[in-house]
Amino acid sequence: MRKESELRLKMKATAIAPANIALIKYWGKKDDQLRLPLNPSVSMNLSACLTTTTVEFATGHRHDQVEMIGEEISEKEIARVKDHLNWIRKLGKSRLSAKVVTKNSFPKSSGIASSASGFAALTVAATAALGLRLPERKLSIMARIGSGSACRSIPDGFVEWKEGNTTGSSFAYSLYPPDWWDICDLLLIVSPGGKKVSSTAGMAEAWTSPFFEARLENIKDRIKKVKKALKQKNFILLGETTEEEAVNLHAVMMTQKPPLFYWNEGTMEIILAVCEWRNQGLPVYFTIDAGPNVHLITEGKNEKEVRGRIRSLKNVKDAIVNKPAKGAVLAENHLF
């Protein structure tokens, strides 16, 4: 018979998950609670933007505790983690409280949406800690309920999130492994601190933009183009479609009510520089999420040249170099 201490040890697990950059973006839900999206999306996992999370369920914990190493965590964020633990406890038929400790490899000042890596790592660690052995699809579904984009951080490499109409049919899967294509994502930091309006709040008003319906219509064509570009390793098609998609998303954001202006002077400086570099023959494109920082997409062979040129930009405070990465995995070393 196993000792009590051994049983308790089994109730603890740690996972590492990457953030991801959406080439085709998720913006708008048809079910807020289940986070069912209004369109499919396509992304790439980011090798240098990782969240590590340890979850321990134990009779000794009287209530859920959530801690983030090196960062403040708001009451609202803690409540969202607890809600997610409730979904996982329901699945695992457990009533035990949890201790959650988490840390990001990227600085808070980067303003990266850590919800994707955060909820992917939480899902994998918490389900494993409860002894659930879930297949990738189910992990992706559970992560999606925590934060939509988190479902794309479960599978490896280049990923598609199938829109679906029910919770069981809306999940992400790997299109290609990380080593399929040597793509580089240079995340340029122009503004420290978190974003003013969260993605969750921002996308709730998507329908107020007169352009949103048109976006949902023409996104189908862009999905096809991005998947074709990935299949054929056609970088120009990938870059052009990714950039068009980002501008289309921000046109919707800026025309929502109230309008969302995520760009600042630094964002604009980068956009104009990228267009200029391209005119000079350098294949590099940009994409932007719900914030002012800019992701530059280029092929590995042009990474050095792009990094050199970034030095001339006066608003860029930091650059994080990402390659395509694996999805969420369990790890041996716990954070506590």
Ligand code: DP6
């Ligand atoms: C602009 O996944 O953060 O980054 O499901 O409400 O948690 P919630 O939203 P979230 O939205 C991400 C929005 C985006 C585009 C994308 O990553 O697809």
